Amino acid sequence: MGALPSPKLLAALLLAACVGLSSEDGDLWSYEGDGPEHWSGKCKDGKHQSPIDLGSGGTVESNFESLSFINYNNIYNGNITNNGHTIQLQVTDISHNIMLTGGGLNRVYSLAQIHFHWKSEHTINGKRYPLEVHFVHFEKRFKKVEDAVKVKGGIAVIGVMFEDKDSRNEIQVLDQVKDLRHDMKKNIKFSPASLLPHDTSKFYRYYGSLTTPGCDESVVWTVLSNSLPLSNKQISLFQKVTDSKGKFLLSNFRPLQKQNDRIVYFQSSPPHQVPYHSSALSLKNSLSIMSSLLIVLKLK
């Protein structure tokens, strides 16, 4: 009668962890039929679950340093898959070193994968967006995601909203969503930064969970306040994604969960903004060059 769980239970727990994050996870859960209201375990009785509405339950102003997206700007070899629950992007360059830190995270995280929800899982002051991307990171001291998922703050997810405001903006990698049938995998080259807005200084922060079974409460969430414009044409590509039964996966967002006793922080103006996009710097430089030219012209 030991207190330690049996190897069989450990194997089951490990499998449950993989189900939430793996791309080859079979069809043990779904968004319709036996949908989110039937998910069990932490999904059913957890008190710190995700997603939530950001803003309506009140926010606390935060004063963290800027988020640092390390090596996000490079172009990597990777793949894009349809696992029946989402479209997932993965970098396959072995020593890619794409990391996230700063922004009050106090730890360094490695990028594991990127995936999409349509419509958005989080809402901001009650507003639901047509698409939300999740950048899933795990704390660097762990060897793999499955170890980090059992520790509070072991997983750090960045959420970004997409918005169709008569936008013509198209993101090259998203063209690959077209005709991506279940279990299909395509090799691609992409830059994670292409899925981030230029201004990442404003964000919501709270502790929550994975939004898929087993809903482990290990996630430190950062949802950016600035959305990314995206053409209606690319947003609608997600409506054509099919699940493992060949049916259209018309939506794949978990319903909103209760905030309960949690604090949601809102970072609206960081004290030391370090733009990671060189374009932000060069714009500033160009503006100062232009104003110097204007002064010269005026003097003439």
Ligand SMILES: [Zn+2]
């Ligand atoms: Zn997600």
